[in-house]
Amino acid sequence: MAEGRIIKALSGFYYVQSDNQQFVCKGRGLFRNKKITPLVGDYVEFEPKDDNEGYIMEIKERSNELVRPPIANIDQAIIVSSAVDPDFTTLLLDRFLVLIESKHIQPIILITKVDLLNEDQLENIKLYKQHYEKIGYRVELVSSKNQDLLPELEPYFDEKVSVFAGQSGVGKSSLINVLDPSLLLETAEISKSLGRGKHTTRHVELMKIGNGLVADTPGFSVLEFREIEAEELADSFPEFNARMHLCKFRGCMHDKEPKCAVKEAVENEEIAVFRYNHYLRFLEEIQTRKPRY
Ligand SMILES: Nc1nc2c(ncn2[C@@H]2O[C@H](COP(=O)(O)OP(=O)(O)OP(=O)(O)O)[C@@H](O)[C@H]2O)c(=O)[nH]1
Numbered sequence: 001m002a003e004g005r006i007i008k009a010l011s012g013f014y015y016v017q018s019d020n021q022q023f024v025c026k027g028r029g030l031f032r033n034k035k036i037t038p039l040v041g042d043y044v045e046f047e048p049k050d051d052n053e054g055y056i057m058e059i060k061e062r063s064n065e066l067v068r069p070p071i072a073n074i075d076q077a078i079i080v081s082s083a084v085d086p087d088f089t090t091l092l093l094d095r096f097l098v099l100i101e102s103k104h105i106q107p108i109i110l111i112t113k114v115d116l117l118n119e120d121q122l123e124n125i126k127l128y129k130q131h132y133e134k135i136g137y138r139v140e141l142v143s144s145k146n147q148d149l150l151p152e153l154e155p156y157f158d159e160k161v162s163v164f165a166g167q168s169g170v171g172k173s174s175l176i177n178v179l180d181p182s183l184l185l186e187t188a189e190i191s192k193s194l195g196r197g198k199h200t201t202r203h204v205e206l207m208k209i210g211n212g213l214v215a216d217t218p219g220f221s222v223l224e225f226r227e228i229e230a231e232e233l234a235d236s237f238p239e240f241n242a243r244m245h246l247c248k249f250r251g252c253m254h255d256k257e258p259k260c261a262v263k264e265a266v267e268n269e270e271i272a273v274f275r276y277n278h279y280l281r282f283l284e285e286i287q288t289r290k291p292r293y
């Protein structure tokens with residue numbers, strides 16, 4: 001028996017990386033009966049056969065998993081927001097942050113297209129950077145068009161599995177391409193040799209950037225809080241976390257209750273009011289969502 005990690009899944013085959021070798025594996029028959037689906041990112045035990053083929057026998061316990069795209073054991077999510085075009089919005093950024101925090105994945109915030117900003121706009125974006133850094137997030141202002149405005153990002157990927165997240169057009173692909181131009185070449189060649197366009201086969205693959213692995217499709221394509229309960233929402237706001245135990249009522253939802261430590265911190269400006277307003281908005285969204293069947 002050998003051990004490895006699934007780095008790609010394509011039409012029922014799992015590409016398992018084990019040391020410096022790759023094995024093309026199928027899942028054992030038992031998986032189908034038990035409705036177990038191996039995921040890209042899974043650590044597995046497999047039975048190697050000739051010609052670098054094999055059977056996956058066991059899937060190790062996952063630390064987390066995403067449904068769209070299907071991927072497991074993610075260490076960090078790189079949230080890409082553009083400063084302009086489309087305009088920077090903290091509402092969308094907070095939505096991503098909550099989804100990522102709720103999965104216990106480490107977020108990193110990259111704000112792109114800073115080459116397009118005038119001085120005032122840049123100062124404004126820097127204020128947001130400070131806001132989020134105060135909460136404890138890592139934030140970088142970047143540009144894919146101007147190398148002078150691209151800080152050293154490769155260390156962020158070291159030994160980690162990352163997914164990119166962010167709305168369309170913010171510059172995710174551009175960023176991946178400048179981080180490792182060989183990836184661009186590679187993907188172009190693969191689609192040519194297999195004769196498939198961008199939309200024919202959907203699959204997830206982990207690519208190498210520096211010493212890390214990055215999923216080639218953006219994570220978190222569903223931006224609804226389907227899997228988050230109202231009582232858990234505040235856990236995804238780190239700056240609330242430090243104070244929640246001081247609320248008068250157990251099970252305080254930090255909206256209408258008196259003597260709420262979170263609300264007091266908003267009044268003292270220790271918690272940014274825009275973050276609190278987003279919390280209230282998300283809470284309402286969760287409380288009024290239709291039940292799932
Ligand atoms: N000026 C400037 N333009 C950028 C930058 N990054 C991306 N762009 C442009 O923004 C547009 C969208 O960039 P993409 O990299 O395709 O964005 P994406 O996030 O991958 O978009 P989707 O594939 O739709 O999810 C392209 O026209 C890029 O050339 C940047 O840092 N500065």
Ligand SMILES: [Zn+2]
Pocket residue numbers: 244247248252253254255257259260261262263
């Ligand atoms: Zn409270």
